[in-house]
Amino acid sequence: MTIERSIKPTKEKKSRKSSKQAKVVNERSPLLPTKHEEDGGFDEFDGASFSGAVFNLSTTIVGAGIMSLPATMKVLGLILGIAVIIFMAFLTEASIELLLRFSRTSKSVSYGGLMGDTFGKYGRMLLQICVLINNVGVLIVYMIIIGDVLSGSTSSGVHHPGVLEGWFGVHWWNGRFFVLLVTALAIFAPLASLKRIDSLKFTSALSVGLAVVFLVITVGITLYKLISGTILMPRLLPDVYDLTSFFKLFTVVPVLVTAYICHYNVHSIDNELEDNTQIKAVVRTSLTLCSSVYVMTSLFGFLLFGDATLDDVLSNFDSNLGIPYGSLLNDAVRISYAAHLMLVFPIVFYPLRLNFDGLLFPSARPLASDNLRFALISTGLIGLTFLGANFIPSIWDAFQFTGATAAVCIGFIFPAAVTLRDRYGIATKKDKILCIFMIVLAVFSNVVAIYSDAFALFKKNASPRE
Numbered sequence: 001m002t003i004e005r006s007i008k009p010t011k012e013k014k015s016r017k018s019s020k021q022a023k024v025v026n027e028r029s030p031l032l033p034t035k036h037e038e039d040g041g042f043d044e045f046d047g048a049s050f051s052g053a054v055f056n057l058s059t060t061i062v063g064a065g066i067m068s069l070p071a072t073m074k075v076l077g078l079i080l081g082i083a084v085i086i087f088m089a090f091l092t093e094a095s096i097e098l099l100l101r102f103s104r105t106s107k108s109v110s111y112g113g114l115m116g117d118t119f120g121k122y123g124r125m126l127l128q129i130c131v132l133i134n135n136v137g138v139l140i141v142y143m144i145i146i147g148d149v150l151s152g153s154t155s156s157g158v159h160h161p162g163v164l165e166g167w168f169g170v171h172w173w174n175g176r177f178f179v180l181l182v183t184a185l186a187i188f189a190p191l192a193s194l195k196r197i198d199s200l201k202f203t204s205a206l207s208v209g210l211a212v213v214f215l216v217i218t219v220g221i222t223l224y225k226l227i228s229g230t231i232l233m234p235r236l237l238p239d240v241y242d243l244t245s246f247f248k249l250f251t252v253v254p255v256l257v258t259a260y261i262c263h264y265n266v267h268s269i270d271n272e273l274e275d276n277t278q279i280k281a282v283v284r285t286s287l288t289l290c291s292s293v294y295v296m297t298s299l300f301g302f303l304l305f306g307d308a309t310l311d312d313v314l315s316n317f318d319s320n321l322g323i324p325y326g327s328l329l330n331d332a333v334r335i336s337y338a339a340h341l342m343l344v345f346p347i348v349f350y351p352l353r354l355n356f357d358g359l360l361f362p363s364a365r366p367l368a369s370d371n372l373r374f375a376l377i378s379t380g381l382i383g384l385t386f387l388g389a390n391f392i393p394s395i396w397d398a399f400q401f402t403g404a405t406a407a408v409c410i411g412f413i414f415p416a417a418v419t420l421r422d423r424y425g426i427a428t429k430k431d432k433i434l435c436i437f438m439i440v441l442a443v444f445s446n447v448v449a450i451y452s453d454a455f456a457l458f459k460k461n462a463s464p465r466e
Contacts, residue, residue: 047274050282052201056269057286059204059347060262062211062293063138067337069259069294070301070313072252077237078302082295084256089291092260094434095415096283099263100270105424110267112358118418121362127414128355131264134406135352136385138258142341142348143180143389149314149338151176163331163338177390183342184386191346192353192378195368197265198272200346207343208289213336215296217329222300224323234302253445254408259294261407262286263415264351353377408446412438 048056073081099114108114111131116124147153151174152162164174172178194200225231240246270279301313310316314337317330357367357377367374416435419427427435 048198048201048269048272049274050278052198052204053269053273053278053282054285054289055201055204055208056197056347057262057265057282058289059200059207059344060265061260061286061290062208063142063259063341063344063348066211066259066294066297067312067314068255069298070305070309071311072255073234073298073302074307074309075238075249075252077235077239078299079236080238081252081298081302084252085294085298086291088256088260089287091438092262092411093283093287095412095438096263096266097280098415098419098431098435099266100279100283101426102418102424103267105426109271110354111264112355113267114418115414118421118423125359127410128359130406130409130414131351131355132359134261134410135264135348135355136381136388137406138348139345139352139385140388140392142345143183143385145312145314146183146338146341147176147180147389149334150174151179163334166331180386180389184382187342188345188349188382189378191343192349192382193375194346195374196272197268197347197350200350203343204347207340207347210336210340210343211293214333214340215293215300217333217336218304219296219300221321221323221329222304225304230322231303232306234306247448247451250445250448253441254450257411257442257446258407260287260290261411263410264355265347268351268354349381353381356381405446405450408442412442416442 069085072084075081076084099111102118103109103111103114106114106117108117112124112127115127119126148162150162150164152165162174164179168174191200191203222231238245238249240249266279266283269282270276273279273282302309305313305316308316314334317333320326321329323329353374354367357364357373361373364370364373367377416438419431419435422432
């Protein structure tokens, strides 16, 4: 569908009616109708607010990646680590700005529509496949972590009790399968049934608040231990002594890329804005908020645990913190994080459903107007993530490769490719230099990261036989 969507916002009902009557079938339409084209039932929706858009985009950004950021400080050191987090925020903003600029010029109202306009149907399909790989992987990891936090996990023969197990002991109703089933039916299913992303603005605000709760507790514990003199001076710069240690620096790039990926939701949020000239300010505000949370989490998380910081810093809160009410604070951190992931789930699920539908039914009517198709796709995808979280609990290593590869394509390679293709001749020399830099950095760093992770995994599996 080609939907001629004016950049200037309008609230006049006559304009909406005329735009509905002017629909023409073309592959560049959004997978869901925008606020100007929605059919009956949404006529009173005048557009999303600025704050609602900021919360939704911020929730898209801040997911499970936040827990891996303190571990990047072990590799990069505090000074370089914080600098790279800020640099990635600026690079993410630049890539989103390119997407929006070329979308406006081509009158595309979805990421898939822009890829289709630039590279044809195969370009659109490639983007949709990458979103499926990235988002399915992310959602399964979310459910795995929720299960670990609430029901416990066993690794290398060592059992780490979950919050419910610690409170009530071992029972059938606090086992992983039942806890995730209740979570899927009572939380994920109702939130996933909402057809507008703006409907999630309140849960998104709560999700951001829970991330801040985690941060405040971590900062409080760290300051207490700093005052008591039980925290050692952390590493400020990376420890580089040979070529292998130098290449290891690049292993943090997939983590940082994944932490900032939100590109697949930008168009959906833009489409629903009451004034879509605000989208750049929404992106900038969200990235400022999230990068601030990332810097603070990385700084205080690494200060607190130092070289003992695990890949998932949440695992460090299993142990005795050596402070008053340490057990209570451990539970508060883990519960707030599990609740945060529960509320992030529908925001990441939204573009997954859109792209899955677009891949299977590219010529069908808008998903929001077909309740049966909407329900079947939603149920099937929730069921897939539920099964993955229950029967593939070791999937984290696999998604270090597939998730990072898909994420880097969505976040940097595809926006750069659209700009270099420059179908409408609007790219500047500066844009093209930036895009070449993004592609080189993305390809080189991820090849090195995948090689390093694969080598480490192979060495780990081979060591028992030595």
